[in-house]
Amino acid sequence: MNLLTHHSPTSYDTWKQDFDASTEMRMNAGLTLLQLWRDAEGTGVTALFEINDRKKAQDWLDREDQTNGPVNGRFMKTA
Structure with a gap:
């Protein structure tokens, strides 16, 4: 199963520092980062995790x- 999240930070650089610092917390929650995308325009970030x-x-x-x-998340499975 996967989790697709979308984050809307006010500052990408600040958000990315916090995101990198919380790697262990995500691992303890059973999340493995597969892909991270940054909006071409703006500061939005989308992440794909395996859970x-x-x-x-x-x-x-x-x-x-x-x-x-704010963060929005959707649990998804392969069709």
């Missing part, structure tokens, strides 16, 4: 939205 525990991933998503939000 191994949906509940842990949902808990991470909820915390991320409250502390570093």
Whole structure:
């Protein structure tokens, strides 16, 4: 299963520093970063993660939205 997230930071550089610093937290939540895209225009960021525990991933998503939000996430599986 995968998780696709979209982040809307006010500053990409600040967000990226925080994102890189929280790698271990994401790993503990069972998320593996597969791809990271930055909007060609603006500061939006989209990330694709592989997840191994949906509940842990949902808990991470909820915390991320409250502390570093806004973040939108969609759980997806291969069709």
